[in-house]
Amino acid sequence: MSQDDSGREPLPIWFFVGVILAVYGVLVIAGGLVSTRATVLADTKPGLWWGALMLVAGGIFTAIGWVSHKKG
Amino acid sequence: MPTIELAFLDWAIIVLYFVAIIGIGLYLKKFTKTGEDFFMGGRKNSSWVAGLAFLSANLGALEILGWTGGTMKYGMFVSHFYWVGAIPAMLFLGLYMMPFYYSSKIHSVPGYLKLRFDERTRLLNAFSFAIMTLLMSGINLYLMALVFNLLLGWDWHVSMWVSAAAIGCYITLGGLMSAIFTEIVQFFLIWAGLFLVSVLGVMEFGGLGEVMNGLPSTMSTLWSTTGDPDANAMGVTWLGLAMGLGFVLSFGYWTTDFLVVQRAFSSKDLRSARLTPITASFFKMALPFIVVVAGLVAYKLGMDPASGFKLPEDPSNPGKLWNDAALPLLIVRYYPVGLVGLGITALLAGFMAGQAGNVSAFNTVWTYDIYRAVINKKASDEHLVWVGRVTTVVGILLSVGTAYLAMQFNTIMDYIQAIFSWVNAPLFATMLLGMFWKRTTSAGAFWGLLAGMITSFGIFIGFRFGWISGDLASVLTFTATPSDMTRNLWQASWAWIVCFGMTVAISLFTAPKPDAELEGLVKGLTPKADDGKVGLLGRPGFWAAVALVVLVVLNVYFW
Numbered sequence: 001m002s003q004d005d006s007g008r009e010p011l012p013i014w015f016f017v018g019v020i021l022a023v024y025g026v027l028v029i030a031g032g033l034v035s036t037r038a039t040v041l042a043d044t045k046p047g048l049w050w051g052a053l054m055l056v057a058g059g060i061f062t063a064i065g066w067v068s069h070k071k072g
Numbered sequence: 073m074p075t076i077e078l079a080f081l082d083w084a085i086i087v088l089y090f091v092a093i094i095g096i097g098l099y100l101k102k103f104t105k106t107g108e109d110f111f112m113g114g115r116k117n118s119s120w121v122a123g124l125a126f127l128s129a130n131l132g133a134l135e136i137l138g139w140t141g142g143t144m145k146y147g148m149f150v151s152h153f154y155w156v157g158a159i160p161a162m163l164f165l166g167l168y169m170m171p172f173y174y175s176s177k178i179h180s181v182p183g184y185l186k187l188r189f190d191e192r193t194r195l196l197n198a199f200s201f202a203i204m205t206l207l208m209s210g211i212n213l214y215l216m217a218l219v220f221n222l223l224l225g226w227d228w229h230v231s232m233w234v235s236a237a238a239i240g241c242y243i244t245l246g247g248l249m250s251a252i253f254t255e256i257v258q259f260f261l262i263w264a265g266l267f268l269v270s271v272l273g274v275m276e277f278g279g280l281g282e283v284m285n286g287l288p289s290t291m292s293t294l295w296s297t298t299g300d301p302d303a304n305a306m307g308v309t310w311l312g313l314a315m316g317l318g319f320v321l322s323f324g325y326w327t328t329d330f331l332v333v334q335r336a337f338s339s340k341d342l343r344s345a346r347l348t349p350i351t352a353s354f355f356k357m358a359l360p361f362i363v364v365v366a367g368l369v370a371y372k373l374g375m376d377p378a379s380g381f382k383l384p385e386d387p388s389n390p391g392k393l394w395n396d397a398a399l400p401l402l403i404v405r406y407y408p409v410g411l412v413g414l415g416i417t418a419l420l421a422g423f424m425a426g427q428a429g430n431v432s433a434f435n436t437v438w439t440y441d442i443y444r445a446v447i448n449k450k451a452s453d454e455h456l457v458w459v460g461r462v463t464t465v466v467g468i469l470l471s472v473g474t475a476y477l478a479m480q481f482n483t484i485m486d487y488i489q490a491i492f493s494w495v496n497a498p499l500f501a502t503m504l505l506g507m508f509w510k511r512t513t514s515a516g517a518f519w520g521l522l523a524g525m526i527t528s529f530g531i532f533i534g535f536r537f538g539w540i541s542g543d544l545a546s547v548l549t550f551t552a553t554p555s556d557m558t559r560n561l562w563q564a565s566w567a568w569i570v571c572f573g574m575t576v577a578i579s580l581f582t583a584p585k586p587d588a589e590l591e592g593l594v595k596g597l598t599p600k601a602d603d604g605k606v607g608l609l610g611r612p613g614f615w616a617a618v619a620l621v622v623l624v625v626l627n628v629y630f631w
Contacts, residue, residue, distance in 0.1 A: 002109050004102040010249075013121055013256050020092055020257055021264065024085060031081045032409015034480060040405050041272050045406045050268050056505075 009072065022058025025051045031066025075225035076404055081131040082413025082584025084558030089417045090238055092257070093424075097242025097250045107453045109181055110247030110460050111436045112204055113338035119586040121252065121349030123346065126335040128255035129429040130261065131420030133214055136363055141395030143367020144374065144383075147589055148365065148630055149306040151360045155294075157317040158356050159623045162349040163616045169327055170336060170599045172507050175592050176347040179337070180433075181330040181503075182441040184344025187505045187595045191445065194523060198441035200495045201330060206467060207491060209430035210474020216423035217475065222387060223400050224416070235420070239428045240468040243435070244461045248338060251425075251432040255335075258421040259355075263412075265418030267362050267398065272406040273369030283368050291371075294630045307555030323502035325492070331433040343603055346612040353371035353619045357626065370398035373405075381405065401604065435463040490532050490560075496525025497564035498571035503576050510587070510594040531563040532573020 024049055032047020080309065104110050119127075143150045162169075178184050182201065186194035217231040242250040277283045290297060290305045297303040298310035326332065326349065339345035373381035381401065402414040439460045444451050451459070476558035502521045505512040534540035546552050549562045591597045601612075608614050 002103055002105040002114065010103045013253050016092070016096060017257060017260050020088075021260060023088065024261075024264065026086075028410040028414055029083055031079070031413070032408055033083070035079075035408030035410065036500050037412075039408055041276060042408065044272075044275065046268060046272060046406065046410050050264075050411065054264055060089055060288060 009069070010063045011069050014061045015069065017062030018058045018063070019055050020058070022062060025053070025058050026049075026071030028054060041070055076223055076412065076416075078224065078413065078416070079409040081410045082416065084418050085410065086420065089261075089421060089451045090234075093242050093250075093254045094238060096253050096257075097245035098508070100246030100249050100253065103455075104246050104249065104436075108378065108433040108458045109249065110457045111439065112395045113247070113249040113252055115338055116340045117252070117344070119339060119344040119347035119351050121256065122335050122339045122348040124259050124355070125252040125255045125338075126332050126348050127355050128259040128425060129251075129332045129335055131259065131359070131422065132212060132426030133419045134212060134426065136262070136266065136422060137219065137310075137396045137399055137419070139363045140367040140399040141397070143364050144371045144395045144398055147287060147368070147371070148294055148364065149291070149304060149308075150364050152313060152317060153628075154360050154363070155623055155626055156313065158321045158326060159353050159619060160318065161322040162353040163358065163619055164323065165327045165336075166346045166348065166350040166612055167335070167616050169507060170344060170346045170349075170575045171598060172593055172595075173333065174337065174339070175340050175598065179354045179440045180437050181328055181333055184593070185502070185517070186441070186445070188590070189512075189517040193502070193514065193518045193521060193560075194441055194445065196439050196518065197499060198445075202437050202442065204491045204495050205331065205434040206400035206470050207474055209427045209434070209467070209471040211425045211478055212423060212430070213471055214475035214478040216420075216427075217479075218387075218398070219400075219419070219423075221528065223397070228479070232472060235371045235424050236468050237616065239424055239431060240465055243428055243431055243464045243468075247434050247457075247460065248334065248436070250448035252335065253427045254421070254428060255425045258418075258425040260363070261414070261418045262402055264414075265337065265414040266366070266399070266403075268411065269406060270362055270365040270369065270417070272365060273373075273402060276406075277369070277372065280321055280365070283372055287368070287371075290391070293313060294627055296631055301551050301555070301558065303414045307551075308556050308558050308561065309551065311550065312558055312561045314567045316558075320497050320500065320564045321386075321493070321561065323563065324496040324498075324568070325503075326396070328503050329496055330437060331429050334433055334436065342601055342608065343610070343612065344430065346601060347615065350612055350615045350619060354614075354622070357619070357622060366399055370402060379596075402572075431464055431467045431471070434467045435460045438463045438467075451504050463529035490563075493532070493560065493567065494525050494528045497528055497567040498526065501568045502575060505579075506594070508595045509579075510590055510596060511579055511584050513545060513576060513579040513582040513584045515582040516575040516577070519578050520571045520573075520575030523574045524567045527570040528563055528567035531559075531566060535559050535563075 027049055028051030031044055032051055035047060108115055140151050174183060176184060176187055182194045182198040185197055203443065213232050213236060216235065217228045220226040220231050221228050274280050274283060290303060295310060298313060301307045301309050336345045336348040339348055341595060373379040374383060383393040383395065384397055386392045403412060409416055439456050443459055444456065498521055502517050504582060506517060545554055550560050551558050587597055603611050
């Protein structure tokens with residue numbers, strides 16, 4: 001990709017992936033906390049641990065994207 | 073069947089997805105200035121970015137829904153489409169074909185045909201590819217609207233127009249790079265949103281062994297029942313699988329379909345381009361852990377009336393069960409609020425990325441291989457970017473038109489879905505000969521390709537209208553009572569054989585191009601790809617060998 005008019009390179013895709021995973025992770029955790037849906041294996045609280053995994057993965061990807069962008 | 077109820081948080085996740093992809097398109101627009109930016113993503117991508125996009129361009133929601141449902145019918149045999157039906161071709165592309173593609177700095181696969189052969193061969197492929205991608209894009213759109221209408225009660229027209237508008241918006245703004253970004257987002261959403269279904273399914277049964285336990289032998293193995301087509305659920309022999317799927321269909325798709333190959337062209341250098349399909353191969357091999365495992369869980373649940381898991385009636389085939397609903401029903405079974413929204417968003421992203429991939433490939437082929445080749449040979453780079461943007465909008469509108477056509481005439485779907493076999497299967501023979509036999513002539517390539525396409529179409533029509541039956545059907549498929557899958561595999565195989573044979577025969581009687589015109593395009597006249605001082609872990613050959621070992625281990629384990 002070309003640089004923008006200020007001479008900057010675009011942020012890497014990993015940054016966007018990280019932000020989306022992190023935001024979705026928070027929403028999935030919130031859903032796990034408030035959900036009253038009667039689902040199979042509800043006692044294992046999948047919304048909580050899966051959301052937490054997404055949040056952690058999102059944080060890592062965001063950091064990787066940001067650091068690589070700063071390094072140029 | 074009752075529709076799935078979405079809570080506020082589920083809706084929030086779906087709406088955020090649209091905000092994110094349009095936001096990415098808006099952000100990338102200021103970096104999209106030249107034709108290289110718009111059509112080739114700037115050619116600066118790493119093999120990770122290009123590799124995940126390469127895989128995701130193929131990883132549509134249709135495939136995931138279809139093969140999860142297909143597993144309920146064919147069992148473990150579905151894994152063949154992810155393993156032997158993909159990996160050897162992806163590795164071959166990376167190791168042997170990519171140097172010819174990438175080094176010639178072409179913008180498209182038809183562009184290679186122009187350099188290697190002539191304008192007419194390029195145009196034959198460009199037109200057939202353009203039509204194929206538009207029709208496939210429309211079918212994708214139609215099926216998306218169908219699935220969401222039945223599962224969620226969404227209005228057909230709103231589903232189609234909203235998703236088409238979003239795709240049109242971000243591709244018009246950022247071109248291929250927008251498509252690549254959203255494809256990678258889609259890749260992560262599919263794993264985040266759908267893999268958990270398999271995990272929870274396995275947890276419910278108490279382990280993967282318990283899921284596999286008790287499956288009929290026709291469904292639980294990969295190769296051991298392929299000696300007799302009646303002994304396996306797919307009704308195929310090992311020869312049909314190896315020749316039709318493992319060779320012709322697989323190589324025809326993965327090595328020549330511009331929709332996926334375009335992602336490799338966006339790589340920053342030849343080594344990254346070669347690593348692109350090799351990197352993708354590892355993730356391709358992992359996909360049965362979503363698709364096949366979820367399908368087997370659904371199958372086992374369906375066998376147990378006490379499980380409460382029941383497939384609805386197929387809307388297209390009254391009286392039959394709708395296997396494609398298996399994955400959404402598992403989402404409803406296991407997912408709380410929030411995760412339901414994530415699962416639906418993963419499917420939505422899969423549908424939209426599939427359509428975006430088709431549109432971005434279409435705008436490139438139209439702009440470079442039809443518009444610049446035939447209509448305006450002196451077009452400036454700036455003008456071509458403008459044409460690409462206009463073509464994107466037109467392509468989207470034509471896709472919507474195709475979707476409405478499919479809605480009105482349901483049988484048109486069968487024809488459109490068979491187009492792939494008409495276009496790509498013979499093209500692989502043309503490419504193979506073009507890259508590896510310098511004696512191949514332009515006349516041989518053109519007439520061979522045309523004959524292969526006609527053969528594939530003829531066999532399809534012949535079976536469909538009953539003109540091919542009895543002994544002739546047995547001769548063509550090597551099977552007394554060929555299943556639909558067997559017919560498809562052999563239809564592609566014969567198209568390839570005819571194209572290959574015709575191309576060789578005509579080439580032997582016509583004059584080849586001089587060597588000077590073939591440098592960089594044919595084996596023997598192209599410098600070998602040199603990885604320089606790169607260590608073992610950076611070499612495409614090393615990772616291809618690792619992928620091959622994993623493939624063999626998986627096939628032996630599930631033999």
